[in-house]
Amino acid sequence: MKQALLVIDVQHVLFNGQRRPFEADEVIDRINALTARAREAGVPVVLVQHEYPGSPMEYGSENWQFVKNLVILPGDVTVPKSSPDSFLRTNLGKLLQQWETEQVVVCGYASEFCVDTTVRRAAALGYSVALASDAHTTHDKEHASGAQIRAHHNATLPNMTSFGVKIAAIPCAEITFG
Numbered sequence: 443m444k445q446a447l448l449v450i451d452v453q454h455v456l457f458n459g460q461r462r463p464f465e466a467d468e469v470i471d472r473i474n475a476l477t478a479r480a481r482e483a484g485v486p487v488v489l490v491q492h493e494y495p496g497s498p499m500e501y502g503s504e505n506w507q508f509v510k511n512l513v514i515l516p517g518d519v520t521v522p523k524s525s526p527d528s529f530l531r532t533n534l535g536k537l538l539q540q541w542e543t544e545q546v547v548v549c550g551y552a553s554e555f556c557v558d559t560t561v562r563r564a565a566a567l568g569y570s571v572a573l574a575s576d577a578h579t580t581h582d583k584e585h586a587s588g589a590q591i592r593a594h595h596n597a598t599l600p601n602m603t604s605f606g607v608k609i610a611a612i613p614c615a616e617i618t619f620g
Contacts, residue, residue, distance in 0.1 A: 443570075445619055446543045447480040449473055450490045450528060450550030450557055450578075452512050455498050455505030463551060463579040464588025467511075472577040472614040473549050474513045483620035486541055487518045490528045492556065526559040535567065545570040547617055549577035553592045558599070565605035573599055575611040 452473060457466050477487050489508065493501045500506060501522075508514060521534050529535050538546070546564045548571060550557055557578045561571050575596045580588045596611040 443544045444542050445480075445545045445547060445572075446486045446488055446538055446541060447476060447547045447619075448488050448490060448528060448534075448549070448560065448564075449477065449512075450548065450560060451492045451552070452489075452509055452550050453491065453499065453505065454507045454509055456551050457509045461581060463581050464592060465576075465579055469549075469577055469579045470509060470511055472574065474511075476547065476549060476574060476577060476614055476617065477513060477518075479617075480547070480619050481515065481517070485547075485619045486537070486543075487515075488534065488537065489514060489518055489520045490532075490534070490550070490556075490560075491520055491522050492524070493522050494524050526556045527563050528556065528560040529563045529567070538569065543569065545572060547572045547574060547619075549574035549614075551578070552580040553578045553588075553595045554580055558595055561599055561609060562602070562605075565602065565607050565609055568605075568607060570607045571599075571609045572617055573609065573611045574614050574617060577614050 498505045546569050582588050
């Protein structure tokens with residue numbers, strides 16, 4: 443099965459500062475392990491990067507940059523986006539078609555926004571999805587902690603069967619490439 447790894451919004455403004463996402467450092471370490479295994483297997487690594495004019499994530503700003511400890515190598519592909527949907531108004535769909543992708547592995551930030559939306563959109567487009575269950579994160583909210591939000595999405599997304607493709611929440615160590 444041809445795969446692509448999608449790393450969503452692992453950017454300075456989201457991961458650094460006083461309030462950090464749940465398991466921020468551990469998530470980045472797991473993402474780095476995933477990207478290393480994907481590259482070794484010849485699986486494309488796509489770094490999705492949110493940008494929005496006039497916001498803290500304005501193109502080119504320090505906040506917009508990927509976090510410094512995220513390993514990025516030549517050959518990785520960057521896809522800019524301006525909504526929670528990594529497919530909307532981007533070239534992601536064309537890239538996946540070009541690579542004849544059948545499954546996307548998804549990790550990154552934020553579990554309840556960009557990760558959730560991208561997982562659902564990928565499934566709606568016919569891609570099976572492996573959600574890296576311990577490599578997506580979010581900040582604590584008033585109604586739930588980051589840990590609870592991640593657990594909720596790991597439990598609910600795999601129960602969505604109406605798309606006709608499988609969505610699985612799988613720990614990073616159990617995800618295989620190639």
